[in-house]
Amino acid sequence: MIATQLPALQIVIPLLAAPLIVLARRSEMAWVIAVIANILCVLVAWQLFGLVSEQGIIRYSLGGWAAPTGIEYFVDTINAPLLLLISSVSAIVVVYAYHSVKKSVDSTKHYLFYAAWMLCLSGLLGMLITGDAFNVFVFLEISSLSTYMLIAFGNDRRALTASFRYLVLGSIGASFILIGIGFLYAATGSLNMLDLSQRIPNAASERAVLVAFSFISIGLMIKSAIFPLHAWLANAYHFAPISVTAFLAGTATKVSLYVLLRFLFSVFGTQYNFEYLLFNVILLPAAIFGFLIMSVVAVFQTDLRRMLAYSSVAQIGYIVAGISLATQAGITAGYAHIINHALIKSALFMSVGCIIYRLGHAHRPSLDNLIKTMPLTCAAFIISGLSLIGVPLTGGFVSKFTLISASMEKGWWIMGGLVLVSSVLAIIYIGRVVDVMLFRKQRLPNPIPQGRNEAPLSMLVPMYVLIGLSLYLGVFGSKTLGVASEAATQLLGGFR
């Protein structure tokens, strides 16, 4: 009985948790409910993942209304791994958030914070699971609105402007997507993705489909912060409460990238020549300039959050580069990097969160010899940093190797070389931080109090769980690649 309702439960659990949290009101209770709901989400996603790999695609008609009339949830090898990824990252970060939020958010507002978190999670999971184009927009708005709220919780005043800026850009993105979906509906008379993919080739007006395609692509590019449409990201990541940043860095942009993949490959299919235009003329340069320019920008940041934010845009560039290859190997690389980068970047932001928890700032030049006072946090930062660079036995190596070999396979040698250049830039910006952490001689007056001053265990343990997960996927990289390659096959094959 429950097994057949799993796709609905995936959304319903966090959605119900939000009002429950508001009712509970007390901040400890709110946190407990959020954690429990989130763990249930992980279990549901795990079940779905298992079911999909056993018996293939799961189609679930919401409220018993059959598609294409009703809304359909659609779980296949493309979104099942991401459901598991997003809910796990969220679960780990929400456990971690407790102490960090207690310190930085006004205690009378904790319940609102966790409620917004749960709404955001259900929005993100909804975008992943739904098979209905309009429903994607609805869930996108749920997640976006709650994200604006979460960012505004930051205790720096600039969090408000950051949130507002994201609101403006996010709304533009969302309305673009809505306009696109409207055109699609006008051209084909359907909103169900599966149905759309079959009707688009015979659409009444190819021009309408082209317009829809352009609007949806640009809208999603804004939401996934693909260079040069990333303007909202740096401030949002910088000024949001750090646990929110860790959560968003691992989830929000990744889900938007998934929707982009879904629309580009599954819905529109690869037979259109304007897709060729999109891949080679728009996405490819965006990806390459993205990872090069943003890596250079990251080198010159003095705040760790800002540095990692720009590095995120750069890493999204790798993912897009893989997608723009539009080959089996390329999409495999992009998809694997979605998984690996989510884990790596969340762990990095969590370690920065530990630093902020103790020091109250994340200003790189003032982290003198931090390894003496916070050895575990620094070790976490270094390990995740190595993974970001792409040192073997880490997740970053697996996806980078696959990406470079995919671009060589297609004959795009220069892109492979540029990925390496950007990796060397990553060595520089991570190295600069590590250099200060390990070597900077302590000055007088000393910016860091003496003595062992490690973050609380409730922050360290989730952080190391995430790092362990990321390292596991680095050593057994063939697992990630297996999942990714199946997703790529499915994407290139269209809906089946």
Added chain:
Amino acid sequence: MSPIWTLLPPLLVIPFIIGFGERFKNLREASIIIAGIWLLFLNNQLYNQFIAGKAITSGELPLLAHYSLKLSLEPMGLVFGLLASFLWVVTTVYSIGYMRGHDEKNQTRFYVCFSLAIAGVMGAAYADNLLTLFVAYEAITIVTFPLVTHAGTQKAQNAGRLYLMLLMGGSIALLLPAMIWVATAAKTLDFIPGGVLSDVGLSQSATAVLLALFVFGTGKAAIMPMHRWLPAAMVAPTPVSALLHAVAVVKTGVFVLLKVVTYTFGIDMLSTTAAAQFLLPVAAFTIVASSIIAFTKDNLKARLAYSTISQLSYIIMAALLATTMSVTGGVFHIVTHAFGKITLFFCAGAIMVASHKTEISQMKGLGRTMPITMGAFFIGALSIIGLPPAAGMWSKLFIAGGSLESDNLIWIGVLMLSTVLNIAYLMPIAINAFFEPGVGPKVRTNGHEQTLAGAPAANEWNEAPFASLWAIVVTSSVCILLFLFPQPLMSLIGSIQWR
């Protein structure tokens, strides 16, 4: 027995090192020596199995979709594994004397990183494919980094930065794409006798570029201009310089090149095309130029460092000549140079501990107070130069033979020129130590140089601690033993399958 077991002793000893810590120094160091002897025993077992003709591979760990981590037995790797494990024992004994005599800080961290580096070297030695070798290579870079910065001084930190930038930057920017190129072209990263690239349609210029990526990307092999990290890394404690920067780390670099030339390109492919011809002059230049630089250095460790760079390029040249004889000589040179150079480094450390001298100009007459050390220095120097009765002669002979085989007499000229330079920068140290009157260590007080008070009288014996002295005697005798009995080693190297 699977070669994977060789990773066990160096890893298993780490909890013991940390557990005993600074409080039970003797137990800590005893546990390392036990682990070292165990590792040597395991490597010897592998050698016996190999001689008995059993093909042994470990299980696979699927790191990437089509490529996995895997270990296997192969003559080159056996030579390297046996060498590193033997020298680990000797160096540990030596460093007990050195680290205590020198009163180093953070000795526990030092020994932990050291053990990790040995585990990395075992992984490199028995790597069954290029991916495994690359992973071990990177691992060695990371775990040896804390050893370079061990002193914690500004100089050590700068050395550490350079170390990471050249070794990790080089490997990610050049070696990684080279590996992926091979994977894309040949669809395999396995080491296969005769190579995997001969029939995949790489043009001659593409082959040359790929080879250049390997040669320059392997920063540990220290070909110019990737050599800068090596002299800088000499700020590390002497046992580190001795084992890692004269043997384990740098030899991993040239080992990668020898492996790649033999099992990825195949020597036939390289010797019949001109791909390697563009790189031979670079190796030759490195040999001569660094010998000349060594000549100008007054600091003994710095001189030895440049000498190492020059000697490593012998092996690179041997690999690039790509004849059976030259590669044989290259593998042999890994061993002979290791014993020769480690002896010299041990001597440098012993001199520093016993008489606090680091500059060559101060070492005149030192043979009277440290006859055993300086005698060993003489033997080590003979081996590096390539004169009998020391083992270095054999490997140099083979490399020279290799260049004859490939009809390129100019490279013999380079070897001869370098030999002359070797004599010029190594021999005077040993000769002056015995035949010149001594100078005490100078200290500067109130702007005037003075001979240090309390320095031993000119003819009184003042050797390094016994543990260190013992290690010096062992390595220098091996230099001579290998000259007298090269046969077992030769037959092991001779069993490399070329095609």
